[in-house]
Structure formats: structure tokens, C-alpha cells
Amino acid sequence: MRIKVAIVLLLMILSTTISTANPGGKGDSIRSRDCAGSCHGSSSTNGVSGAELDIQYQNEVYASLLTEVQTSVSFAEVSSNNMVGLTLLVNTDGAKDLPANDGWEVITDPNGGTNNYVEIVDSFSLESMVTQTWILRAPTTPGEYTLYLGIQHGTPDGGIAMTGISDVRQVTVSEIPENLPRLSEDWEPVNSRGLGDETEITLKTVNTDSAVVELKSGGEIITIPVVEDKFTIPAAVNAGTVQWRVILDGEGPTQTSPWFRLTAQEPGWEVNEFALYMQGFALFVLCAAAVLLQNSNNSRPEKSKYDNASEIDSQFGQMQQESAVPALEHNSVAPLPEGGLPAGWTMEQWEYYGHEYASEINKGGY
Amino acid sequence: MISAGTFHVITTELTIGMFALAGIAFLLCAIQKGPISRESVAHWALLGGLIATPFAIVSGVNAVSGDGIENPMLANKLLLSMASAGLAVGILLRRMWGGEVDIRHSSLGMISVALMLITAGMGGEYSRGETLLFFIPKETVMLFPLWASIALLVVGLAIFSKSAIQHRS
Numbered sequence: 001m002r003i004k005v006a007i008v009l010l011l012m013i014l015s016t017t018i019s020t021a022n023p024g025g026k027g028d029s030i031r032s033r034d035c036a037g038s039c040h041g042s043s044s045t046n047g048v049s050g051a052e053l054d055i056q057y058q059n060e061v062y063a064s065l066l067t068e069v070q071t072s073v074s075f076a077e078v079s080s081n082n083m084v085g086l087t088l089l090v091n092t093d094g095a096k097d098l099p100a101n102d103g104w105e106v107i108t109d110p111n112g113g114t115n116n117y118v119e120i121v122d123s124f125s126l127e128s129m130v131t132q133t134w135i136l137r138a139p140t141t142p143g144e145y146t147l148y149l150g151i152q153h154g155t156p157d158g159g160i161a162m163t164g165i166s167d168v169r170q171v172t173v174s175e176i177p178e179n180l181p182r183l184s185e186d187w188e189p190v191n192s193r194g195l196g197d198e199t200e201i202t203l204k205t206v207n208t209d210s211a212v213v214e215l216k217s218g219g220e221i222i223t224i225p226v227v228e229d230k231f232t233i234p235a236a237v238n239a240g241t242v243q244w245r246v247i248l249d250g251e252g253p254t255q256t257s258p259w260f261r262l263t264a265q266e267p268g269w270e271v272n273e274f275a276l277y278m279q280g281f282a283l284f285v286l287c288a289a290a291v292l293l294q295n296s297n298n299s300r301p302e303k304s305k306y307d308n309a310s311e312i313d314s315q316f317g318q319m320q321q322e323s324a325v326p327a328l329e330h331n332s333v334a335p336l337p338e339g340g341l342p343a344g345w346t347m348e349q350w351e352y353y354g355h356e357y358a359s360e361i362n363k364g365g366y
Numbered sequence: 367m368i369s370a371g372t373f374h375v376i377t378t379e380l381t382i383g384m385f386a387l388a389g390i391a392f393l394l395c396a397i398q399k400g401p402i403s404r405e406s407v408a409h410w411a412l413l414g415g416l417i418a419t420p421f422a423i424v425s426g427v428n429a430v431s432g433d434g435i436e437n438p439m440l441a442n443k444l445l446l447s448m449a450s451a452g453l454a455v456g457i458l459l460r461r462m463w464g465g466e467v468d469i470r471h472s473s474l475g476m477i478s479v480a481l482m483l484i485t486a487g488m489g490g491e492y493s494r495g496e497t498l499l500f501f502i503p504k505e506t507v508m509l510f511p512l513w514a515s516i517a518l519l520v521v522g523l524a525i526f527s528k529s530a531i532q533h534r535s
Binding site: 025026027182269270271272273274275276277278279280281282283284285286287288289290291293294361 | 436439444453524530
């Protein structure tokens with residue numbers, strides 16, 4: 001029997017496949033390269049991705065201002081769910097490699113969040129190139145900076161986690177010209193909104209005389225006037241993303257902002273949490289009570305075919321009855337001698353041993 | 367310090383491991399096979415799992431990004447784990463009060479274990495997007511109105527009190 005069990009267990013172990021991938025992803029987050037998508041496995045078990053990675057950025061990147069970075073992935077052979085994890089990094093060390101470590105700030109990631117690691121589901125293949133856009137705020141100190149794009153994905157057979165990283169991209173961050181029309185350093189775009197809501201956006205500008213907003217919806221570009229630094233984006237009927245940018249005019253050279261994305265989302269799932277917790281507590285008490293109800297309904301256990309306790313009880317009772325008569329006779333107290341209790345005897349002793357004393361007297365003892 | 371996510375992994379593995387052991391022992395109790403210690407193993411493992419359960423729930427709530435319960439799967443996890451914990455408490459109390467480990471008792475123990483394992487399966491689907499329990503609908507939440515929950519709570523407490531009084535007498 002033990003050998004059979006051992007063989008079954010061995011077959012089960014041999015039938016497993018070695019997989020170090022997270023096919024469902026781990027969710028967008030702020031992650032270092034070592035943890036981006038493969039925290040669960042040793043990096044030594046990962047394969048090398050054959051994807052080609054590239055980073056494109058604007059010609060002029062000014063300190064503290066928003067800038068657009070485009071990342072592209074080509075020739076990626078991914079798993080059947082077409083999911084790829086992309087990480088924006090500042091070095092290849094695997095530690096202190098977050099954009100924030102060099103002073104970059106992710107304002108909008110490709111999924112509309114503010115993370116340096118995002119999971120993208122798209123038509124990745126050996127024939128296609130997929131491009132994503134990130135909006136970053138440049139570091140406050142001018143100088144030379146580096147950016148890398150990391151990638152994690154599965155394989156078509158689903159076995160190994162593949163990782164890769166792009167070549168280095170040098171980015172020169174320049175000092176802001178004094179009269180440059182620009183968006184204020186403390187202004188941030190809105191990334192998401194609900195369906196059916198018009199969105200009024202207030203701009204904060206510096207050195208700007210006039211501004212015009214361009215709204216890209218589908219293939220069409222619509223111009224929206226900016227009045228007192230405010231403009232309104234029409235309501236979205238369906239979930240989706242519109243892009244807009246602002247063109248700023250002033251004494252300095254005209255500036256065009258990156259394309260900002262505004263994602264319309266369906267309202268999330270909502271629940272009355274008090275009602276949910278109350279139901280959970282009610283289920284807890286009710287389930288416990290239901291089990292205890294079994295106790296009171298089932299207090300008399302069913303008789304087992306091996307249970308002969310009642311038989312033994314009846315036999316024992318019979319034996320007790322049989323021995324009861326002589327015991328009673330034995331227990332009757334012997335009559336006291338004429339002179340009362342023998343010297344040194346107590347009444348209790350007499351009750352028990354009086355018969356023996358009397359029979360000894362009769363035999364001529366004592 | 368470790369993050370709530372890591373702590374959640376530790377506590378859920380404790381919970382699920384002990385519940386799974388209890389489930390196997392209850393199965394042996396139900397079919398009346400295996401070592402004599404199966405009853406003790408079933409109940410002690412269930413107690414161990416039950417002790418770890420609140421830690422798993424609290425760390426799980428803290429590990430979820432965002433505010434509150436924003437996913438039907440999380441709501442179902444909460445309801446299932448509470449029902450499972452309730453069954454487990456009932457089973458342990460029943461045994462402590464001298465109830466016999468018969469087929470009904472063992473079956474309730476296995477149901478408690480099954481509910482906890484389904485809860486764990488949902489956690490896998492929530493965090494990794496995949497589970498063996500793909501055939502179970504997880505996006506539908508059977509949420510009672512508040513009055514119904516209160517009524518159930520009152521009924522449960524009444525039965526509980528009655529059982530406790532019967533046990534004392």
C-alpha cells in the first residue's frame with residue numbers, strides 16, 4: 001500500500017511543469033527591476049527576452065517641467081494572454097533604480113496611473129511594434145540623466161518568465177529659459193473621470209499670454225478655447241481615453257505641452273460595507289448555531305453494531321440483584337451482648353464486626 | 367517590518383494548511399478509516415486554522431490597494447470566510463460539549479474546510495488572475511438587505527443561546 005502511495009505521489013511530482021512566470025501579472029505598481037513582475041522566482045531561472053525596446057523623448061526637456069516619453073516594444077513573443085510588464089528605470093543595478101531616485105516623477109503612466117511598472121495587454125508579436133506614452137516631470141536639477149525600459153513577459157508555451165532591458169538613453173535636462181511660457185511646476189493633469197461628466201480643467205501657467213487646447217478624439221483634433229485659464233472637455237458616453245494638449249504663447253518661444261490622456265471609466269463596483277460586514281457576522285453566528293443545533297437534535301447517539309454496552313449493563317444489574325440479598329443479611333447488625341458494647345469498641349465497629357465477635361463468643365473465645 | 371501583503375501570505379498559508387489537514391482528517395472520520403488520532407488531528411488542526419483566520423482577514427484587507435471593498439470577489443471572500451469560520455467554531459464547540467464525531471459532524475467539518483479553500487482560490491484569482499476553481503461564479507454577490515442580516519443574526523444568537531443553556535443543564 002505504501003509503495004503504491006509513493007508511486008502516485010512520485011507521478012504527481014513528475015507531471016508538474018516548472019513555471020516561474022506570473023501569467024496573470026502582479027498589477028501596476030512602483031517597482032524596482034528585480035521585483036518587477038518576477039518577485040516569486042529567482043532571477044537565475046528567468047529567460048532573456050528577445051524583444052527590442054526603445055525609448056523616445058522630446059527634443060527639449062526642461063527641469064521641473066512635464067515631458068512626454070514614448071516607449072516601444074517590438075518582436076516580443078509573449079504568452080497567450082498577450083500581457084507584458086514594462087518598467088521605466090534609471091539604471092540597471094536592480095536597486096535604487098526607480099525614476100524617483102533621480103528626481104523624475106511619473107505623472108501619467110500608459111495605463112493612466114502614476115506607476116513606473118505597468119502591465120500592458122496588447123497585440124504583442126514577432127511582427128508588431130507596440131508604443132506606449134508616459135508623462136514625466138523632469139528632475140529639478142539640470143544635467144545628464146539616463147533612462148531604461150525593462151520588460152517582463154511569458155512565453156507562448158507558458159514556461160519561463162522572460163526579462164529584458166533596453167539600451168541606455170541619455171536625456172539632457174536643461175535649465176528653464178526665463179521667459180518660457182509654460183505650465184506651472186505645481187500643476188498636474190487630471191488622469192481619469194466618470195462617464196457622462198463634463199470635465200472642467202483649470203490650468204496654471206507662467207509667462208503665458210494666451211493658451212489654446214487641442215483635443216484629440218479618434219483621428220480628429222478639436223480646438224478648445226481657454227478662458228481665464230479654464231476649459232471644458234465634453235462628457236464621455238463610453239469608457240475610453242481622449243488626449244489633449246495645450247499650446248502656450250508668450251514673450252518666449254511658443255511651447256506645446258505633451259499629450260495628456262484623460263480616461264473615462266465606468267463607475268466601479270460599490271457595496272454598502274456596513275451591510276456586508278453585518279451579513280458576514282450574521283453568517284458566522286448562524287453557521288456556528290446551525291452546527292450546535294445538530295448537537296441538541298442528535299444528543300442520543302445512534303447505536304453501533306459493535307456497541308454492547310447496554311447488554312453489559314443489564315448483566316451487571318442482574319449480578320448486583322443476585323448479590324443484594326446476602327449482602328443485606330450480612331449487613332444486619334448483630335444484637336449487642338448483655339453488658340453492652342465490648343470494651344474499646346465503637347458502635348460503628350460493632351455494626352461491621354459484631355457478627356464475628358458474637359460467633360467467637362459462641363465458640364468460647366474472647 | 368514586512369508589508370501587509372507578505373504577512374497575508376504567511377497567515378493564509380497557515381490557515382489553508384491547517385484547514386486542509388483538518389479536511390483530510392474529517393474525511394477519515396467520515397469513512398471511519400485511518401489512525402485513531404484522526405479525531406484529535408481534525409479538531410486541533412481546525413482550531414489552529416481558526417486562530418490564524420482573523421490575522422489572514424485583517425492582513426488581507428490591509429494588503430488590498432484602494433479604499434475598502436471595491437471588488438465583488440473581495441465581498442464573496444469575506445462572506446465565505448466568515449461562514450467557514452462560523453462552521454468551524456460550531457464544530458469545535460459541539461465537540462467540546464461532548465458531541466459525537468459522526469458522519470454529520472465530519473461532513474460539516476469538511477464543508478467548513480471547503481468554504482475556506484474556495485476563499486483561498488478566490489484570493490489566487492484576485493491577485494494572479496487564475497484559479498483552479500474557474501467554474502465557480504465569483505462576480506455575483508448575494509447581499510442581503512440589512513434587516514435580513516439582523517434577523518439572521520437574531521435567529522443565530524437565539525439558537526446559540528438555546529444550545530448553550532441545554533449544554534449547561
